[in-house]
Amino acid sequence: xxxxxxxxxxxxxxxxxxxxxxxxxxxxxxxxxxxxxxxxxxxxxxxxxxxxxxxxxxxxxxxxxxxxxxxxxxxxxxxxxxxxxxxxxxxxxxxxxxxxxxxxxxxxxxxxxxxxxxxxxxxxxxxxxxxxxxxxxxxxxxxxxxxxxxxxxxxxxxxxxxxxxxxxxxxxxxxxxxxxxxxxxxxxxxxxxxxxxxxxxxxxxxxxxxxxxxxxxxxxxxxxxxxxxxxxxxxxxxxxxxxxxxxxxxxxxxxxxxxxxxx
Amino acid sequence: xxxxxxxxxxxxxxxxxxxxxxxxxxxxxxxxxxxxxxxxxxxxxxxxxxxxxxxxxxxxxxxxxxxxxxxxxxxxxxxxxxxxxxxxxxxxxxxxxxxxxxxxxxxxxxxxxxxxxxxxxxxxxxxxxxx
Numbered sequence: 001x002x003x004x005x006x007x008x009x010x011x012x013x014x015x016x017x018x019x020x021x022x023x024x025x026x027x028x029x030x031x032x033x034x035x036x037x038x039x040x041x042x043x044x045x046x047x048x049x050x051x052x053x054x055x056x057x058x059x060x061x062x063x064x065x066x067x068x069x070x071x072x073x074x075x076x077x078x079x080x081x082x083x084x085x086x087x088x089x090x091x092x093x094x095x096x097x098x099x100x101x102x103x104x105x106x107x108x109x110x111x112x113x114x115x116x117x118x119x120x121x122x123x124x125x126x127x128x129x130x131x132x133x134x135x136x137x138x139x140x141x142x143x144x145x146x147x148x149x150x151x152x153x154x155x156x157x158x159x160x161x162x163x164x165x166x167x168x169x170x171x172x173x174x175x176x177x178x179x180x181x182x183x184x185x186x187x188x189x190x191x192x193x194x195x196x197x198x199x200x201x202x203x204x205x206x207x208x209x210x211x212x213x214x215x216x217x218x219x220x221x222x223x224x225x226x227x228x229x230x231x232x233x234x235x236x237x238x239x240x241x242x243x244x245x246x247x248x249x250x251x252x253x254x255x256x257x258x259x260x261x262x263x
Numbered sequence: 264x265x266x267x268x269x270x271x272x273x274x275x276x277x278x279x280x281x282x283x284x285x286x287x288x289x290x291x292x293x294x295x296x297x298x299x300x301x302x303x304x305x306x307x308x309x310x311x312x313x314x315x316x317x318x319x320x321x322x323x324x325x326x327x328x329x330x331x332x333x334x335x336x337x338x339x340x341x342x343x344x345x346x347x348x349x350x351x352x353x354x355x356x357x358x359x360x361x362x363x364x365x366x367x368x369x370x371x372x373x374x375x376x377x378x379x380x381x382x383x384x385x386x387x388x389x390x391x392x393x394x
Binding site (some may be wrong): 003004006010011013014017018036037039040044045047048051052054055095098101103105106149179205210244246252 | 267268271272275276279280282283286287303304307308310311314315320323326328342356376378379380381382383385387
């Protein structure tokens with residue numbers, strides 16, 4: 001009888017120890033790890049959206065020749081919808097490309113659920129004013145970006161050169177962005193064909209110009225060479241500005257109304 | 264007869280106790296040696312913090328595009344106490360390892376996390392910590 005009790009006690013200790021060892025670590029630490037894993041996954045998708053937003057701006061600015069070669073787009077008002085559609089298209093392509101690479105690495109496929117782009121402007125220029133995008137993934141992760149741009153463009157006569165001064169403020173979730181990258185080019189439209197002349201940097205995030213300002217207000221100042229500024233403007237100034245990993249970006253297309261130098 | 268039964272009971276008791284210890288040790292090995300949740304959580308939190316503050320981009324890309332190991336070293340060593348070892352590896356998704364830095368790292372007692380950034384051709388930041 002005594003022996004049976006002992007064996008019973010030993011068996012009970014064995015079973016309880018097993019249950020505790022298997023159950024306790026998972027119950028106490030498991031959920032915390034799940035939270036961290038989810039946070040990492042959410043950040044990765046969010047940053048994928050941010051990078052797509054930034055790279056799409058450079059891609060659009062890089063391919064404005066096509067848009068400006070169309071006669072109806074020579075009027076800035078008509079260019080608005082083309083700019084919006086081009087940006088949406090490039091965002092979609094860039095994001096899908098990244099989502100494909102991400103799916104290979106993590107085994108999770110993400111798709112672009114919503115993409116809202118607004119265009120702003122003031123007669124002589126238009127720009128991408130706001131970007132709102134939502135992505136959803138197979139693992140339940142939902143991420144979004146919400147960014148905006150505020151742009152003021154001013155044309156100046158600088159003697160032999162023409163001057164363009166763009167005051168650019170990029171914001172993400174109402175927070176002004178201090179570090180941006182930008183590039184600018186002049187698109188000259190002759191006989192229905194647009195030709196590009198690079199002014200500052202290259203429309204590629206890796207070869208653009210870095211600009212940090214504590215206030216978040218960035219003055220992008222460009223010089224228009226004499227061969228262009230001395231004649232009645234048939235050219236457009238394109239500026240692409242984007243944050244670094246914040247998901248804020250804009251493309252500005254400006255057209256002066258009069259000669260920027262000479263008489 | 265009585266003596267034999269006692270002997271059998273004692274033997275069974277010894278077997279049960281030894282088995283308990285063996286299984287317990289095996290489970291502890293699985294849970295705490297091969298996978299250290301505390302270190303994994305710390306690594307994940309550091310990477311999330313880096314992603315939120317933009318440090319991840321400086322670490323993975325730098326200004327020139329090939330990462331900034333000096334900055335990564337400073338960023339890590341300002342967070343981790345000297346008794347925690349680390350191994351940070353930045354991998355380009357197309358070109359392989361960009362750079363790797365380490366301090367007092369013991370792979371046998373380590374755990375970590377990875378963060379993927381898809382700017383340009385993409386980067387994977389692998390951070391492993393060890394006690």
